[in-house]
Amino acid sequence: MKGATAIQLNELPLETWARVVEVIVPTDSVDRELVLRLVELGFVPDERVRVVAAGAPGREPLAVRLGGTTFALRRHEASFILVSPQ
Amino acid sequence: MEASTRSLPTNIALLGNPNCGKTALFNLLTGSRQKVANYAGVTVERKEGTLRTAAGRNVKVLDLPGAYSFNAISNDEAMTRDVVTGHSRESLPDLLVCVTDATNLRLHLRLVLEMRRLGLPMVVVLNKMDRAEKLGISIDVAGLSRDLGVPVVRTVSVHAHGADELRAFLDLLVAPSVHVPWKAPGLEQVLATQKDVQRICQRVVTEPTIDRDPSDRIDKFLMHPVWGFVVLALVLFLTFVAVFSMGAWLSGFIEDGTALLGNFVQGHMDDGALRGLVVEGIIGGVGSVFVFLPQILILFLFILALEASGYLPRAAFLLDRPMSKAGLSGRSFIPLLSSFACAIPGIMATRTITHWRDRLTTILIAPLMACSARIPVYTLIIAALFPQEPVAGALVMVGLYTLGIVAAMTVAWVIKRKDIKGTHLLMELPAYQWPDLRSLLIGVNERAMIFIKRVGTVIMALTIIMWALASIPSPRGASMDSPIAGTLAGEMGQGLQHIFAPIGFNAEISIALVPGMAAREVVVSALGMTYAMDGSEEDVESQLRERIATEWSLGTKLSLLIWLVFAPQCLSTFVAVKRETNSWKYMWIMGGYLFGLAYLASLITYQLTNAIAG
Numbered sequence: 001m002k003g004a005t006a007i008q009l010n011e012l013p014l015e016t017w018a019r020v021v022e023v024i025v026p027t028d029s030v031d032r033e034l035v036l037r038l039v040e041l042g043f044v045p046d047e048r049v050r051v052v053a054a055g056a057p058g059r060e061p062l063a064v065r066l067g068g069t070t071f072a073l074r075r076h077e078a079s080f081i082l083v084s085p086q
Numbered sequence: 087m088e089a090s091t092r093s094l095p096t097n098i099a100l101l102g103n104p105n106c107g108k109t110a111l112f113n114l115l116t117g118s119r120q121k122v123a124n125y126a127g128v129t130v131e132r133k134e135g136t137l138r139t140a141a142g143r144n145v146k147v148l149d150l151p152g153a154y155s156f157n158a159i160s161n162d163e164a165m166t167r168d169v170v171t172g173h174s175r176e177s178l179p180d181l182l183v184c185v186t187d188a189t190n191l192r193l194h195l196r197l198v199l200e201m202r203r204l205g206l207p208m209v210v211v212l213n214k215m216d217r218a219e220k221l222g223i224s225i226d227v228a229g230l231s232r233d234l235g236v237p238v239v240r241t242v243s244v245h246a247h248g249a250d251e252l253r254a255f256l257d258l259l260v261a262p263s264v265h266v267p268w269k270a271p272g273l274e275q276v277l278a279t280q281k282d283v284q285r286i287c288q289r290v291v292t293e294p295t296i297d298r299d300p301s302d303r304i305d306k307f308l309m310h311p312v313w314g315f316v317v318l319a320l321v322l323f324l325t326f327v328a329v330f331s332m333g334a335w336l337s338g339f340i341e342d343g344t345a346l347l348g349n350f351v352q353g354h355m356d357d358g359a360l361r362g363l364v365v366e367g368i369i370g371g372v373g374s375v376f377v378f379l380p381q382i383l384i385l386f387l388f389i390l391a392l393e394a395s396g397y398l399p400r401a402a403f404l405l406d407r408p409m410s411k412a413g414l415s416g417r418s419f420i421p422l423l424s425s426f427a428c429a430i431p432g433i434m435a436t437r438t439i440t441h442w443r444d445r446l447t448t449i450l451i452a453p454l455m456a457c458s459a460r461i462p463v464y465t466l467i468i469a470a471l472f473p474q475e476p477v478a479g480a481l482v483m484v485g486l487y488t489l490g491i492v493a494a495m496t497v498a499w500v501i502k503r504k505d506i507k508g509t510h511l512l513m514e515l516p517a518y519q520w521p522d523l524r525s526l527l528i529g530v531n532e533r534a535m536i537f538i539k540r541v542g543t544v545i546m547a548l549t550i551i552m553w554a555l556a557s558i559p560s561p562r563g564a565s566m567d568s569p570i571a572g573t574l575a576g577e578m579g580q581g582l583q584h585i586f587a588p589i590g591f592n593a594e595i596s597i598a599l600v601p602g603m604a605a606r607e608v609v610v611s612a613l614g615m616t617y618a619m620d621g622s623e624e625d626v627e628s629q630l631r632e633r634i635a636t637e638w639s640l641g642t643k644l645s646l647l648i649w650l651v652f653a654p655q656c657l658s659t660f661v662a663v664k665r666e667t668n669s670w671k672y673m674w675i676m677g678g679y680l681f682g683l684a685y686l687a688s689l690i691t692y693q694l695t696n697a698i699a700g
Contacts, residue, residue, distance in 0.1 A: 015302075015306075025273065032273075033159065034510070034512070035273070036157060036273055036276065037154070037155070037157070037159060037512065038512070039273060039276050039277060039280065040154055040155045040157065040196060040276055041154060041193065041514075042192060042193055042196070042280065044277060044280040044281075044284075046284065050302075052302045052305045052306055052309075053305050053306050053309035053310065053314075053403070054311075055309075055311060055403070055404070055406060055407040056311035056407070060406075060407055060410075061403060061406045061407065061416070061511050063305060063309055063403055063515060065302055067190070067192045067193065068187075068189060068190035068192060068193060068517070069190060069193050069514060069515075069516075069517075070301075070302075070305060070514070070515040070517075071512065071513065071514055071515065072399070072402070072403045072406065072416065072511055072512070072513045072514075072515055073511060073512055074406075074415075074509075074510065074511045074512070077510070077511065077512050
């Protein structure tokens with residue numbers, strides 16, 4: 001699944017559309033709960049995403065457009081989603 | 087299913103994702119016929135109401151807390167899951183009404199599929215149909231119903247007749263529920279469900295590639311690291327200007343009213359203790375608290391409207407970065423903002439913070455936000471400090487608000503410095519929309535009723551006690567040179583001097599702080615009584631201002647202002663902290679640290695001022 005161009009969602013430049021390719025399943029139990037919630041909210045393969053706003057400094061947090069919804073995410077929270085920019 | 091076992095639903099539950107418009111729909115269905123309380127033993131809001139079906143039957147409606155999933159990560163989600171899986175003390179509903187946002191089925195359908203496994207009769211509601219049509223989204227309702235295997239109805243919760251289709255549906259027979267044990271789905275199962283959702287959406291939803299750009303462009307601006315803060319500062323500035331100007335204007339009418347009432351009673355009652363109690367105690371004391379009802383309500387109206395429009399979650403996004411420095415997340419912003427009106431709804435609003443440590447920290451610092459009950463005392467002392475300089479007075483007022491915020495962030499940092507990296511944000515930023523007027527009015531009315539009840543009970547009782555203390559002669563006779571010399575209040579004030587003299591409080595202030603400990607609203611009227619002033623509340627205030635200006639030292643005035651920023655002078659806040667944390671320990675921690683901070687800060691202020699000013 002993971003293409004050569006796949007990057008973590010927190011690395012996606014502002015206003016660039018991308019397609020979710022994979023969700024990383026972490027071993028840490030707190031992170032697993034987080035990833036389960038991300039998947040429940042719709043961060044699943046084939047969905048289109050883009051970063052619409054980012055805090056400063058250090059692009060923290062991120063506002064991510066996913067279909068009809070926008071989510072606010074910390075960079076750590078976004079790092080479990082691999083996307084391929086289009 | 088045998089037709090004979092089918093019955094008309096009499097007890098239904100609304101549930102759905104947050105932001106699906108469920109509350110607006112509930113308000114439309116039940117109007118004012120609703121009861122708000124807590125579920126037994128937990129701090130989750132329980133809203134129940136009665137609706138009338140198309141045929142005129144009454145049906146009980148339970149508005150379950152919004153949930154993204156039954157894999158609960160908050161108390162709200164756990165409660166919703168427990169009710170629909172039969173693990174709570176609530177009876178299982180006859181019918182589940184699954185509310186979805188028609189403009190965003192992709193997000194909302196997954197919960198519907200999860201609910202379908204429960205074996206309860208259900209109906210899916212496509213809410214916000216008007217918005218969906220405007221966006222050009224068309225939904226094949228029959229196809230959706232076929233794919234889901236459950237009936238689907240359409241509603242518009244902001245139109246008076248928007249729920250007619252649902253009201254008619256509730257006159258149809260439903261099958262009895264079949265209890266199916268529920269098991270939390272794992273990651274694989276959730277991924278599979280999401281595939282189903284994607285498939286269903288592809289089949290039944292036709293979207294003319296909605297242009298999300300306008301909304302995203304607004305987001306880019308409102309959440310811009312520079313422009314976003316400029317807008318936020320402007321919004322907050324306008325809000326507070328409205329509170330102070332419009333609020334003061336409306337308060338004028340209440341002031342005039344109580345003055346008229348006071349004079350009327352004064353003229354129609356025989357002179358004596360009873361007249362004193364009614365005029366100075368009840369009308370004056372309660373009236374002086376009542377005058378800031380408009381300010382509280384205007385602030386709440388702004389907060390509710392900003393929240394419903396979708397702006398406040400964006401403000402929370404902006405403030406996430408600075409608040410993370412103190413170990414909090416943007417999620418704490420809305421509760422803290424509400425605390426500027428009153429700490430109690432602020433503390434209750436922390437329920438949306440999913441992580442316990444973040445939530446506890448927010449509860450503990452909420453009382454440091456300058457609630458509206460502080461405004462009258464701040465105003466009185468500032469007016470005595472700067473009688474001719476409104477600009478200097480306004481700056482001091484801003485300074486006091488700022489001091490509270492800075493102190494709150496510092497305390498949060500102290501509490502959370504060990505796990506400052508461990509905060510979480512993940513939060514939906516719902517689509518922008520015009521606030522629903524009906525829901526705004528219901529929300530503001532709810533606040534007004536709570537306030538009026540409080541004034542009629544706690545504040546009234548404290549005022550009467552204070553009046554009695556300041557009127558009943560002490561058995562030991564006069565012990566000091568003051569208007570309340572020789573009264574019980576004077577006696578107590580003398581005793582309190584041992585504690586409060588080092589921070590510059592005289593006997594009158596000390597005694598006024600006693601009822602003020604239970605509710606800081608009464609400090610002004612209590613000071614009026616300790617200085618034994620007569621007349622209407624307005625007269626008392628101007629006399630009081632004179633006395634403060636001439637009799638208190640600069641150190642005392644500043645010290646009292648600083649004291650009021652920190653001191654935990656509100657019994658209801660204690661009760662709220664106990665209830666929301668379910669712990670006496672945290673209640674005492676809150677009270678203890680605030681008292682310590684207040685004393686220390688006032689001590690420094692008083693001694694330093696005296697050293698400098700001589």
